[in-house]
């Protein structure tokens with residue numbers, strides 16, 4: 290079934306022919322010139338059709354799923370296209386001095402060569418800039434969220450993927466790169482927008498004359514993908530198990546006669562500016578120590594518009610019939626009364642984002658909010674104090690940090706106007722646990738007039754060094 294707008298095109302293209310056949314107003318009569326036959330209307334360009342669209346943030350991010358893609362491409366003959374949010378213009382360079390934009394220029398080529406090794410030629414970059422950190426909202430800002438989404442929706446309409454694979458839009462303890470999360474947010478938004486002809490309508494309007502110059506509408510068709518799956522860079526995989534399909538990389542490819550993990554290692558070895566991926570893969574291939582690549586590929590089911598089991602194969606129930614646009618719930622304001630507190634920033638965003646995009650189950654992935662940070666770093670916890678009453682109120686916030694930590698700001702008495710929100714930034718300098726425990730707990734209590742109005746608990750994985758600034 291084609292979407293209404295694509296049907297409109299067909300109708301318009303056939304109109305002269307139909308009118309001729311029915312002897313309409315312009316129909317041929319004796320002595321008049323016959324109605325000319327219109328040229329056929331070309332279909333979407335099949336060279337760009339993808340079964341799987343991988344949407345990631347940086348060159349080398351695709352290596353999270355290459356253990357699966359090797360199977361899909363070589364043995365299931367799926368067509369794959371890749372979108373990178375940024376050229377990976379931050380981070381160390383294991384090859385030389387090139388940095389910043391020059392590093393991005395190198396990494397774009399490394400990425401193109403790497404995926405070309407898998408036969409993937411359709412590769413696009415969204416124009417974002419590499420923004421090391423853990424707060425997705427900061428990456429959405431530096432990427433120019435609107436422009437990146439405009440590009441992503443275009444690529445979904447051009448590649449018409451059945452399935453999108455992308456980073457998990459959630460705050461996890463681990464690498465938790467904010468660019469990764471931004472890729473997942475934008476891919477999810479594009480999944481839900483590309484089928485709607487009112488979103489970026491300039492992309493789906495037919496050109497005035499496709500053979501001429503100066504066409505400023507794009508001639509794409511709306512497209513509704515069928516499934517979206519997520520993968521994660523969390524430091525623990527417990528919460529991913531059973532939430533989607535899991536693909537072993539140990540199986541031997543029937544067509545290539547080597548295990549999928551070896552194909553994944555060969556693909557990764559192109560990313561040579563990156564010490565912990567390209568160089569690692571090159572070394573592993575040279576020594577034959579490929580254990581790193583033998584981990585399964587874990588995916589989390591985001592949503593399926595064609596049913597099937599969450600843990601079933603990615604292409605379960607997927608046929609080549611186009612789907613009509615499937616609108617999501619969208620943002621619905623929550624009716625709350627009284628005084629209440631919540632974790633703000635990216636946490637508050639995700640709670641609303643998941644609901645708005647019919648991804649409610651993502652709220653149950655992690656039992657409680659979690660963060661990873663280095664032991665010399667400052668923990669930042671944004672908190673929102675809501676006053677949904679008709680009177681101003683005073684709220685006392687108390688921070689309970691673990692032993693050895695130093696609270697820098699947070700504990701105070703906050704005046705909150707009626708029907709307003711007071712945004713608070715809690716900060717505490719982290720310290721390793723005296724007992725050596727990996728996880729520590731930070732708690733916040735909010736009280737008003739001696740009455741408890743809410744509390745927040747976050748578990749913090751304090752690592753010796755490394756990781757991204759929070």
Ligand SMILES: [Zn+2]
Pocket residue numbers: 346347349350466469
């Ligand atoms: Zn990355």
